[in-house]
Amino acid sequence: MTDRTRRRLARALVVFGALCLLFALPFAYLDRNVFEADGFADNAASAVQNDAVRTVLAEKVTQELQLADPRVVSAAPLLTSGLEAFLETSAARTIIRAAAVQTHNAFVSRERGSLVVDLANLGIIAGELLRTRDPALAEKLERSQAIIVPIADRSIATQVARVAEDVRILAIVLPILALLAFTGAQWLTPGRRRAAGEIGLAIFLVGIAALTLSVVFRGLILTGFEGDGRDVALGVLDAFTGSFTLWCIVVALTGAIIAASAMSLTEGVDPADVPRLLWSRIRRPRRSLAGEVIGALLLIGFGALIIADPAGAVRLAATVAGAYFVFAGVVTLLGLIVGPPPAAEVEKPTPRELRRAALPWALGAVALVGGTAMLMALVVVGRSSDEPKVAAAASRGCNGSPQLCERRFDRVTLPTSHNAMSTAQDGFVNANHGLGTIRQLDRGVRGLLVDAYLGQRNREGVVRTDLAPKAVEIVEARLGAEGLAAVQRLAGRAAFGPIEGDKELYFCHIVCELGAVEGVPFLTSIREWLDRNPNEVLSMMIEDAAPTQDIKRAFEESGLAEYANDFQPGSGQPFPTLREMLRSGKRLWVAAEEKGETGTWYHRGYDVTQETPFSFGSPAEVKATASCQPNRGPDDAPLLLLNHWVETYPPNPRNADVVNDQDVLVSRARRCARERGRWPHLLAVDFVERGDVVAAAAELNGVAAPAARGPALVP
Structure with missing residues (x-):
């Protein structure tokens, strides 16, 4: 051979x-x-x-x-x-x-x-x-x-x-x-020394390639997560893959030491001379003034880093010293393994030969890393390209059904969440729902009743409520004496009067001390949900304890105002169909309970909406015949809001198990529709994850219930 x-x-x-x-x-x-x-x-x-x-x-x-x-x-x-x-x-x-x-x-x-x-x-x-x-x-x-x-x-x-x-x-x-x-x-x-050098270089490139691929893999994994989910995925990845980086570095360092040791033997370099050679290389005169200046600046910068982080510098010095001692030991062992070079054997390659020998390995590593990264990227791109198709297939038609596309907005029943922002997932005490608002939308909710207040977050992180427009007696009437006492006990002290400092818009229920979500981020999350679900029409009714200009500003800053529909029911024209709302892009109906602005997208809610009572003390009262009597709003208002929950403090999910039953919801909605002469438009409940308000709305609409896309909190 x-x-x-x-x-x-x-x-x-x-x-x-x-x-x-x-x-x-x-x-x-x-x-x-x-x-x-x-x-x-x-x-x-x-x-x-x-x-x-x-x-x-x-x-x-x-x-x-x-x-x-x-x-x-x-x-x-x-x-x-x-x-x-x-x-x-x-x-x-x-x-x-x-x-x-x-x-x-x-x-x-x-x-x-x-x-x-x-x-x-x-x-x-x-x-x-x-x-x-x-x-x-x-x-x-x-x-x-x-x-x-x-x-x-x-x-x-x-x-x-x-x-x-x-x-x-x-x-x-x-x-x-x-x-x-x-x-x-x-x-x-x-030439055994050259072989040792090539093996060391190969091991070094393996470590670098594995490290690069792990970084690419980590990045591709995280592309599938957003927001809090990304933080969770990052935490799990750090725990399970964090040590792999150290493994790759150890392998690369091992290869570099073997390659350097083999080269040291080839060139006849004594390990004891390495520090002197490195310093002489650092202090070697440059060929130009610019080179001298750059070298001096690098030394100054390195020294400044050592001064700024002495502990890090000690760790770096310990690492370098350990690598040097390993290098010296490997040189000695390799010398014993390969033995002295024969007199006729030339083991000292030229720099050009060294570059030529390293080039195939470098190109191989680049090809391996690049090819694998490209393959993984194609897999992810293929998966992500399927996602819009899946989303489109899951949301055919309008609000989950082709039959609703030609239906007028006021002739569609929307499953609605009462106090939609008040959720256990968002940190509310005595919440009205277990699921967060976006998960409610994922499960089929299409109407949101929310409360907007001004507040100020203090140094303890508690949002203090600006209750200047509301008297203490009104708050106590809504919460009851026991509820008000709970506020004082759990939140320290409610701000029954003007608060100091800059005020921000929050969505909370009566008192923000028991739970609040920031206005713009909350509305932004709804806008992003609409972006992801192009075939859906939503409705929002706002209990506006905050000034109109603050609420409208939050809608505009979040981008949600771009979706708001400015159709005016008093114009004498019929409401647009869901298809028309989708085509126009104006597929969000926004109304205020108390104020609003006539002639704009921020409608005066109880000019165009009439409702049923909402102060039911038991499931029996919800089911009673009197539950369909008029409450707020004129008799000729085109939209009908069915308030369908038991008003207790704290809200009791057991009541929702009874009144959110599909048959109970459908029976009451049809009875109220007959008595009031209006289509039941907003079917509002507490604890949307219990019972089946979505299926009830689908039955009233005469369509099949859409499949829930979000996980349930309860079986």
């Missing part, structure tokens, strides 16, 4: 070994951090230390307690904040780690049966937190209620177990193949 053939075969072995090492790196990492129970549990516990992940977990536990007893919704924000604080402790880390081990064993084990991930300890802690806030409600909850996640389909676990076995085998076999390939290349190459 000629020397040329041996070199080609050796390089082929180096390439093969590099590829084995490149694939071995992620497989070994997965085996250690995902498919081993201890590694998986450690990463899961670390993920909970991320703020976004901790918030989501606290909300999930609170929701599970709501399943045990819906009345927990009134204290949901207090429970969530208390659980978030607890999840930062070492005791919580122990609980999470134990639950992660159970989950891992269930999925990676081949044993039959089903899994129960028991987070009962967190449930008990949540119960104790509730006991400190609302002892009466805590007594009614069963503290022994376990929060469980059953996984009955063992076929998934079996598949995961098989994948784990394959990964574990590859994590062992691939590094062995890489080692054998590198050993064969070292044995075949006539």
Whole structure:
């Protein structure tokens, strides 16, 4: 075999070994951090230390307690904040780690049966937190209620177990193949020092390629998330993949040390001379004045960084010193392995030869990284390009049905959320809903009743309400003496009078101290939802305790005003159809309860809307014949609002279970339509996630109920 053939075969072995090492790196990492129970549990516990992940977990536990007893919704924000604080402790880390081990064993084990991930300890802690806030409600909850996640389909676990076995085998076999390939290349190459250098360069490029691919993969994963979901995904990725960066750096550093050591032997450089050579290279006179200035500035900048971060400089110095000692040791070992160079063997390549030898590896690394990144990008682009098609298919017609497209706006029943902003997910105490407003829209709600106030957020983060337009007696009449006392107890002190400082628009219910969402971001989220759902028409009725100019300004700043419809019912013309509203882009009806502006898109609500009573004290009163009597609005107003909830403080989800029943809703709506001579336009309820107001509206419209696109809070 000629020397040329041996070199080609050796390089082929180096390439093969590099590829084995490149694939071995992620497989070994997965085996250690995902498919081993201890590694998986450690990463899961670390993920909970991320703020976004901790918030989501606290909300999930609170929701599970709501399943045990819906009345927990009134204290949901207090429970969530208390659980978030607890999840930062070492005791919580122990609980999470134990639950992660159970989950891992269930999925990676081949044993039959089903899994129960028991987070009962967190449930008990949540119960104790509730006991400190609302002892009466805590007594009614069963503290022994376990929060469980059953996984009955063992076929998934079996598949995961098989994948784990394959990964574990590859994590062992691939590094062995890489080692054998590198050993064969070292044995075949006539110049062993050059072979060692090529192997070191290959290992270095593997580390860089793996690091680059991990960054690309991380970026592509995060493109599928937005807002809070992106923060959660980032927290989980950091916990489960953060160490992979260190693995890649160690591999690259190892390759660089091997390559540098081989080059040192080739050029006859003693490790002891390296510091002197580096300093002489730094202080070597440049060929131009600009080069001298740039070199001096770089030294000054490096020194300034050391002064600015002494601790970081110490860590950097320790890393450099450690790498230097490793380098010196590798040079010594390589010298013993390859032996002294034969007198006739020329091992000192020219710089041009070194560049020529490195070029194929560099091009190979670029091609490998670029090709893989392009493939992953094509997969993501293909997936994202399918999303609009899926969204369009899910929203054919108008408001979920082609039959509604030619229907006039005033002849369509819209499932409506009363106090839509008052949700447990948005941190409201004594909330009217469990689901956040956008999730309500995802589940089919198309009408939003909201309350707008001016307020000021203080240093404690509490929004103090500007109640100057409303007397204390009015607030107490709405909340009751017990409710007002709860405000004082939970929020410290309500601002029954003008507040100082800059005021901002908030959406809250009577008093913002019990919960508030900022005006512009809230309206922006609705505008973004409309952007994503081009075939939907919405209606908003605003209880306008805030001045008209502040509310209109928030609509304009959020971009939501662009969707607002300025049709004037007093013009003598019929309302536009849903199709006409969609084509014009003006597919949002906005009305104010008290003010508004005639002749604009900000309609005076009770000039064009009439309603039923809303002060029902029990489900029986909602069902009673008297529930259809006139309340606000003139008798000839074209739109009819059906207020269909039980007015209690705090709102009780058990009442919603009764009055939100589809048959109850449809029966009352038809009775009121006959008595009032108007189509039931807004069908407004509390706790939209309970019962089925969406299906009831579909039945009244004579169309099939659209499939809910958001997850339910309750079964």
